[in-house]
Amino acid sequence: MASKPQLSRLATLRPRKLHARATEFLQSQDPDLSESQRMVRESIAKICSDFPDEYWARVDSSHQFPTELYDALAHQGWLGICLPQRYGGSELGISEAAVMMQTISESGAGMTGASSVHMNIFGLEPVAKFGSDEQRERWLPPLIAGRERACFGVTEPNTGLDTLKLQSTARRVGDEYVLSGQKIWISTAQQAHKILILVRTTPLDQVQKPTQGLSLFYTDLQVPQVQITEIAKMGRAAVDTNTLFFDHWKVPICDRVGAEDEGFRIILHGLNAERILIGAEALGLGFAAIRRAALYAQEREVFGRPIGKNQGIQHPLADSWMKLEAARLMIYQAARLYDEGYTGGEYANSGKYLAAEAAFEACERAILAHGGMGYAKEYHVERYLREIFIPRIAPVSREMIMNHIAERVLGLPKSY
């Protein structure tokens, strides 16, 4: 075959190369994907193939934001995948966005790569849905073009998942609101230009329903009244996570999204979508882990034969693949339902739960399949394990998901 030397030449001449084994090995032929999902998967896989595992290991140890991937995705128009075409987006659904996030994560980028763009993908949905024309015109184009990065501020140190008890406040003074309080677990805040932030505008004891009294703002973050402090954490060091303290932070009234006191209802709208995306990101990392483990098991020889010949190595990986696939089916079912207008949370939450747990087990097994090498950073799977805790814990804990299912699906009394 005369093509051989040409092919190797092709590979060395051009920086872009696919993980041949990865795409051939797993998931490239998912028979259930729609044509547009497949298009997303192939396009994103191409872009991500310029960012191998070594890149992600490097940004993890140097704590550098993966600007290169972010810019590549922005440049190719991917940040606007779900946003309106009028503002430069492509108006695809969560079904496609989930494929995008899974594929980014699965390339070896893991939660680092996924989190670097996660907020852009769906975070501004409240603005797209509830913002005024003027606000959309002002905010969406720079976000889609990648000129402005945004972060998301809901969680507070003293309230955790009890979102309705948020303590940060905004006081209306003339044409402005004055914000005071604190937020925690705010990813990418070190460099984000904007923040979508939920704070209390009417005290809890003065509202008719506990879901009222919170308001949503989208505003400039890098101001002296906001103190941003990075939290050192277990994994995903390249994408910062922070606490925010703010006092006398003046925010113009034109930066409020939707009506005053209606912020919770607005934010609720995107929560299922966020769970679907996080679940898809977890899946990607799980598949990446078993892919690395399977490849390693094929080439690593001990006792005169590849360790992959042993069922003790094979079966846990096969079991993990089945569990990941099962979770994938639920995630994509949730995504399809979401795109069709279904508002229930049981599939989005359960899919996130199952995906994160399956992926965690896959990452653990990948390390064990590598033996001692799995503990070495060089083999990347330890990085996956450190990152896979994120979708297990965030944006909602496993326990709260089980509470949700117990209450909403099984009709059991609220336990908390």
Added chain:
Amino acid sequence: MASGLRILVPVKRVIDYAIKPRINKAQTGVETTGVKHSLNPFDELSIEEAVRLRERKGPLKVENILALSAGGPKVPDVLRTAMAMGADRAFHIDVPESADGGPEPLTIAKLLRGVVEKENINLVLLGKQAIDGDQGQTGQMLAGLLGWPQANQASKIEIKDESGTVEVTHEVDGGVETLRAKLPMVITTDLRLNEPRYASLPNIMKAKKKPLEKKTLADFGVEDTRRLKTVKVTEPPPRKGGGKVEDVDGLVSKLKELGAL
């Protein structure tokens, strides 16, 4: 004569270059079912070049870029890719899928001649070969059939003036050679010509709305006659492990021993 460039870019859907091909059980060809396919890399270069000719705004404006591919029902995938990269429209020549590698280069060259004549094309940009059959014949045959000048394995293409003078540089043994010809002409592309872009998401979405017409060989008066018969396709013999030598002297004596020196 040439008021603008009307470019034809024939493309082929082939097994992805990163995938290791396997011979099918019947030993009639390469296994293609369930294998990732993509746009032939050399054809990606021709599309990219056609789009760059438009973007360069040279002495001749690009009026139209027509992508074309012959094959089965999955062929529109690569045509959409071509249009996402910048082709304006596409022809899908419907040819049933077959395990024997599909129509021969001469058939395709005759088809392309028909398209060139009907669509008033004045520049054909082809990949120098498809990475599945590696025949590397279609471009040359097409130039022969049309009686047009050809420049093969281009590493640089320049439109010099409004009258359609084209300079094409290509690599030859011992250096580079520059050819000059007048439109209309046929150019085949090589790897050093450019680095193809990724289609952006908005352009992928726009490509879905660009016209893709389905046609047949008969529309261009061509029949899928086969002149060649594939007798058997086999894997190359497995490589035998080599031996190690200590130093240069060891290497020389080993080579002598094997009768190579």
